Amino acid sequence: MMIRKTATILALLMLGSAMPLSAQQGIEEIPFEAVKFGKMPKDLYMGEASGVAVNSKGHVFVVSRGNTSGPAYAAAADELYEFDSQGNFVREIGHKLYAWGFAHGVSVDRHDNIWIADKGTDMVVEFNPEGEVILVLGRKAEAADESAKPWDRSISPPLPAQAGRFRQVTGVAFDSKDNAYISDGYVNSRVGVVNKDGDWMASYGTFGKEPGQFNTVHGIANDAQDRIYVADRSNRRIQVLDTAGKVVRIITMDVPFPKDTKMVMGDQPGPNGVPAGSLLAPGAPWTVCVTPPNAKGVQYLYASDAYPGRIYKMTLEGKMLGYVGMGGRTIGKFGWIHGLACPDENTVYAAELLNWRVQKITMKPKASQQ
16 A cells, blocks of 8 residues: 655754754655555564664564563563565564563664664663674663562652663664664663673763753664764754764754644644643654765755654754655554664655554655755
8 A cells, every 4th residue: 555645834943052043945745655564474463663773684673562471561562573675574583582671662783783772671682683682781670679660750850870771771873883872761861872892981961951961862863974863852852962972963843734733642732732841742853763875975864753743854964854744543644653764865664653563655855855
């Protein structure tokens, strides 16, 4: 099933140190095709698709909240699937892995190693391409500890972060020296850095609203110049860092949309709209990805929000080039995109929580959208 959509809207972009630019006229929806991706084998089902990544061979990795073992509450909810470039099921990786708790993100580094970030167990695990565990970061709560329970996110400010440990970790990005940048996450509100051997190197950021501070570090990506793009969700912005943790720029996505746009789930916005601090606020980035350099060395930034539920295409400097989709249930619409993978400038895989699927988006941009 394929859907083609085009539309025209106006857009306002904020860039630099969160200073507004003048309104950019003529920002349009990018024409695109959407298909459901991934053929599951008999009696195996996709749950909430929380993350997606692509390796150098075009194989697609999806981390899904699809397990049913344990009680209704505190059950393990992680499964990691691999598909070939045509969507054929290849294998499940990490069956009954000790780190599984509540899936959040999956990444693939330049060596085709596969990294998972588990929000439920506060762990990051690296697999080699053969599916063997080669690096373990963090530590989950002990089952024998009677005080083991989810972190209390109502504590403000949060408890001090500790080197080498995570609290509701969300994702992983990389630089050219194979250092890993870990978005950590719902509680710690920082980016942690480890070297290729897993040694703790640095911690960037604290809880707050100022540049270099974070509130719900929900996703992370990197470009070829070793800049790190952090989805600072509850602050409604993407912060771009260098490898020393310095803020290079701040990008926001303030693109108007029809006032009667419906939420996929939840009460409809009141006359004043969705509160800015809400995870459903328009322009609050749930996830980010950066394309590899094209033949001209150009890369693009993609990000998504939950409401109105679109994927946005930008330059690495934050110039808005267009968007695709809207919240919804059918193919070509999105139900809480939780993970994005962009293996080239016009192909995006979108992992959805509410619709239990991954969509492959093929864009047909106009010259002004490239």
